[in-house]
Amino acid sequence: MDIDVFAHGIVAGSLYALVAVSFNILYRPTNVFNFAQGELVMLGAMIFASLTSLAGMPWFVAFAATLLAVGCIGLVEERIAVAPILARSQTGTGWVITTLATSLIISNLVGRFWGPDPILVKPPALLSMDSLDIASSRISSYEIALVLLTVVLVAIVERVYRTLKGKAVMAVAEDREAALLRGIDPGSLGRWSFFLGAAFAAMTGVLAAPILYASTSLGPDLLLKGFAAAAVGSIGNNRGALIAGYVIGVTEAVGASLLSPGYQEAVIFMVVLAVLLLKPEGLFGSPNARTV
């Protein structure tokens, strides 16, 4: 097996880790696992592609506009599809269906708007998708930058959780009512986390676009692999998500090169099942105490 397979596994794994982190941002204060997250990633890629390739906007302006736009869509999702359901009951049945419905609506609207053809997105200035031929590996400068950026992003997110606001998020995740008594407003945190989680998803889409192209098929694919990374790395644990992302990415690349590309999903599925069977709480988590 050559080093190229491994390198591409790490690149793909970085993207999966970013999706997993966006899941986590949203999950921590709300305990909601957004089934529309994959479509938010896709939406980020599509909006960004249109703004740069079609409207010719500068990279950073388009980047900021995309994050803001998708963040607002996340907020709308929270207001319409999640908050009313959570107000009625905290059990999962309701919001699984409503966030899934949201994902159907987004993906079909986007499909009608943009059509099925993938859009090519160029990496930002100074970086390119041309392969570098270092040590017989055909990795590009953009891909190297993406892997490094992912590590930095995970570190930043972890750092934010150590601030006062971050601790408030953890407190709400732990015990909603107790946090309420300490003057933390779970509702406001829920709205913010949907905004930020959606914006982070959009950023993932923007970063993925030069490698995977912007197309409607991004959504379901990244949803499942992002879930795999989040579950294997323990839900809520961002460093775990990073490592699990690598594990998923490399397993997928190796599996595909040994068997056939058609087995990609099957191999990942088996890994996730095996991990959850042996360690239900994921590789990097501790079982939560139930509270009565």
Added chain:
Amino acid sequence: MLRAVVPYVAQAAALGAALALPAFVGANSYALFVATQLGIYVIAAIGLNLLAGYAGQVSLGHAAFVAIGAYSVALLTVDHHWPFWAAAVVGMVLAAGLGVLAALPAFRLNTWYFAFITLAFALVFEKMIVEWRWLTKGFAGVVGVPPPSAFGHEFGPRPLYYTVVAVTVVAFILVRNIVHSRFGRAFVAVRDVEPAALAIGASPQRTKLTAFVISAALAGVAGAFFAVQKTVVTPDDFTADFSIFFLLTVVLGGLGTPWGPIIGALVFFLIPELLAGLQSWRMLIYGGLLLGLMLFAPHGLYGALRQAWRRFAPAPPKAGAAADASEAREHPPIAGLALDISGLRKQFGGVLALDGVDLSVPAGSCCAIVGPNGSGKTTLLNLASGYYVPDAGSVKIGGVEALGSSAQKIAARGVGRTFQTPRLIADLTALDNVMLGAYTRERAGLLATALRLPSARAEARRLRQEALGFLHFVGVADRADVEAGEIPHGQQRLIEIARAMMGGARLILLDEPAAGLSMSELERLERLIMRICGLGATIVIVEHHLDLVANVASDVTVLDRGTVLAAGKPAMVFNDERVMRAYMGERALKAGVPA
């Protein structure tokens, strides 16, 4: 009168219409084809409704289980010339078996893991159908699936239609029987209030698994008929859209309602005819419908109809159940279990909740645990009943070590408990909530219940009487047929005690039973606790209300910051200076406030 007749009339009319249809349409007509297909979808939808509606586990990959049934029948009948019936059984078993293998890890986890796993399973399965060309013939699919035959006669469209109707009716009745049994009550308990499921000794994993096996098996059966009806089986038949379609069918008709899947499928088959021009908008409409229904009609069309009907013909007060329980009955004595706790220790992160607590409660006595907030009282109950795992120490129940047993195992040993905030199942009636308590005592198995064998029916009737007796014992028999969510807080507490007694509890743990009760309710509670004690049960009560404690408890243990501050007779303990200081603070003690 009208109310009682309507459901039967509706059922008879639905069945009559279904049976009469072939008389009005040609054997090879499109109408009969669609009607057969409708029946097949209803079979799968009935299973999904049991799983998602009653047990609360949303399957997003139901198409895959239908596909397993369809491919099993197609491959076994075409390539290996098996008879349809044997192949259908294989399809059913494979659908349930493969489904369980995939979903097994998800049952220990949150609901949405299951949704994700089923979604991923369907996706992987769809890919594998294409990948395993040598088995499934890839994109081309399996062609020429022969119709079923019996006694040497091949089934035409009409017999096939009747067979599907028969299977649909059987599935409907079996699932309805299960829903109305202890299994159905456990499904709803696991869906809505998992701690309550543990308290009655029902394992959430096993319960979810049961619902899933039934659901996947029904999907497999539906798939078997799908194959023979279409005669061609291709991977394109079982896309993610198909799974969404099943989910929408159930949500549209009404999640967790008996008629939901049938109404949903019927409406669904009418809509496409109306929306023929909007084919390309289909998935968008599905998404919008799913969202709108969950927000504005969580119980679907059936729920909306029921609500309208109730407004039109309000329910008369039911006298039946209450009258049954009006006569007082003798309750057999209870052989209390002793509780011996020693050196119990529990740490939550940096907080030491309990630090070496000893507690001894002799069989048949009533012991109270008091102490300031945060002193570890509820933690002690949660450790004794298996909800938490202690870091060190021993918990002996009736002389047998209980440490390391799960909450539901400890419950099955005869430990009943109540919660600080009552954990009743809001959607079930008070009587059903009490009957839920008997979960581990009921002997009838799933099959006997589904078939309503005489033994299962006799047992259910006996337990119903017993549950009414316990409702009467705690003094809320008049509420037997009211949904628990509509019952006042104080009475919910009493129903929770009845549920614990119904479970055959010999050691009853009460967590702040007097919180939020009015003065008159408090007196009733006091008398009730004394009566339960009088029957011989052991009671451990965590309580702030010291008057109540002084009246009912023979021993009091005072906890303070995770350790035992004092233990002994109430009168002695309450005059202990250290206890008064811990409870009321230094200043109050100096001011001389009486205990």
